[in-house]
Amino acid sequence: MNPVVRTLLSRVGGYVGACLLVVFFALPLLWLVLTPFTPNPTYRASLSGVTLDNFRALVDNPQVWPSIRNSLVLAGGSALLVVALAALAAYALSRVRVPGRDQLLYALLLLSSIVTGTAAMVPLFLMLFQLGLIDRQVGVVLVLTGGLLPAAVFMLKDFVDSVPRSYEESARVFGAKPNQVLRHVVLPVIRPGMATVGVWALVQVWGNFLVPYVLLANPSKQPAAVVMYTFYDAGGQPDFALISTFALVYSVPVVLLYLVVNRRYGFAFQGGIKG
Template sequence: MTGREWAGRVAFYVVIALITAFMAIPVLWLLSAPFDTAPTLTTSLPDWTWQNFTGLLENPYALTSLGNSILLSVGSAVLVTVLGALAAYALSRVSIPGRDALLYVLLLLSSIVTGTAAMVPIFLLMFELNLIDSQLGVVLVLSGGLLPAAIFILKDFMDATPRSYEESARVFGAGPLQILRDVVLPTVRPGIATIAVWAIVNVWGNFLTPFILLRSPEKAPAAVVLYTFYTEGGQANLGLISAFSLLYSIPVVAMYVFVNRRYGFRFHGGIKR
């Protein structure tokens, strides 16, 4: 190895180390600030205390909001995966004119017409359906926004499933739903896991939709309650915010590790034929 190649490799590793250190600073702050008596925006060794977590326990909505976030996220994930799998399987197995164009149009519209742009008509629709201040209304709105992309991704998994498996099951008298449940879904489990985690993460961090549609503080998810840890003058209570952020991130990290170890993540389907 020449001197120039050696210097280039050293420079490359130095840059990677600097980028890694830069990305690790927020994580280090999240791990240290909740246990500091007077946390600041800098990362330092904390003056250990449990006072910040005690303050969260005294807040009547902090822990309840985490349960609300779990309810909204899991409800939306179940709805998106079930309806997305059924729609993707139907679109994969039935040939209709303009099928692919329809998928691309749905995906395009779901990317362009975001929740912010469509919030006024969505609010009016929820008002007409009497779903204002209803967690069901939030689940329906968020699920509707995630479904096009979920169908688009799951269809790729459905397309890559060999139809010979389904034909064999059909010979033994299996119906369409039984084939989907016992043959197709076990084959596309990585795709189902990916969509479920993706839906949970999107709903878990969503602020605008529940903030607009929910009126009762006891129904608010964690993303909305986190906004209340600011004074009227906009001053952040870093102690409560850091402690709550740590609790807020644990379920998502644990879910990601569990699903990744058990199923893995893929955004393309298929098995070797």
């Protein structure tokens, strides 16, 4: 075969493959964006007339707003706790020589997926029950924070490692106390990393269904991810109007947060000082 034709064909094939892939991922998004505005939503993504009735129904639903608020409390609380604790731990692990430090980190990272995984739900439930933290949001925040911390420490340690020690030494020679070195120099320099980890933690918690579903009993304390699961009509049919509209509203805060943080810091998954 002519090499030019072959190049052409392989290129056409590549683009067709890429297009199919895009369509595969874009269709659900299209459904997410279009369905809330259709009068009679189904599984199909079609725009047959535009209406805002679905949003009215959503506003009238008594569970919707409290659940979004609960989601914000759980995700915000966990993200803040994760960033604060991970930053301190990452700083310590980066600067203090601990024998077997890297092994410890890797072990924690591997085990962390278990903490918030299905297998650990029964022991976690029992533990929180003993602690009196069942059906309390603080319990959920603690469990989720515990599950996210190792990965967060791992990511942030990379940022701290890239902060030259001379920054801290310079501050020390000028008389800064350890907490001042941390507040004035280290934390501001790793702020992009903290922002990245914060958004990451928030998204993880925002989309988590299992942990709040198991650990919270009272429906008024459930976050949006769990409440969405209850949107079925009496006949067991999913209420597409409510689900699709809620899904759109539910995704807005995360997208907004992403845009704001990206604008401010730019996302970085690795430490590095721009020259």
